[in-house]
Amino acid sequence: MDPQESFRAYVDARLQVLSRVAYLLTGDWHLAEDLVQVTLTRVARHWDRVVDQGDPDPYVRKVLHSQHVSLWRRRWRHVELRDPLPETAAPDGLAGTEQSMVVRQALARLAPRQRAVLVLRYFEDLTETQAAQALGCSVSTVKSQTRDALARLREHAPELADLVGAAPSGAPQGRGGAR
Structure with a gap:
């Protein structure tokens, strides 16, 4: 071809x-x-x-x-600091749901690398190794960034716990163990 x-x-x-x-x-x-x-x-x-x-x-x-x-x-x-704009409608049909707004706002609070790790691991469903390759970093960096990002989400967006159920003693749930 x-x-x-x-x-x-x-x-x-x-x-x-x-x-x-x-x-x-x-x-x-x-x-x-x-x-x-x-x-x-x-x-x-x-x-x-x-x-x-x-x-x-x-x-x-x-x-x-x-x-x-x-x-x-x-x-x-x-960047110019101004009042935030009202939410705009996303073409995926989920923009109207409260849950998608919470997820978007929570992801926006993360550092770019933390956001990238969560997107690759949980939205793209990549393994830790695949995410490390995509980001050009080590698997341990992916693990620590994931841990830190999830901790930050738990702190700043506790309402997201309903998406995956309550996580006992701060352990993430939903995806299972390490891949």
């Missing part, structure tokens, strides 16, 4: 998933679209090498995360 056709087929198949992950990372549909566009532009430049290595998903996730961090850093240089 022609590399351009191969890339188009990949984008057609994965665009919705990449957009959802980007939204979970950024918390904003417009920023998510920008993030996906920048990511796919970078990936397209090296598509021949990416496809030759086998599954392109780990490489695309790594680029998505690194571009998210870069965009986040650039955005904070130009």
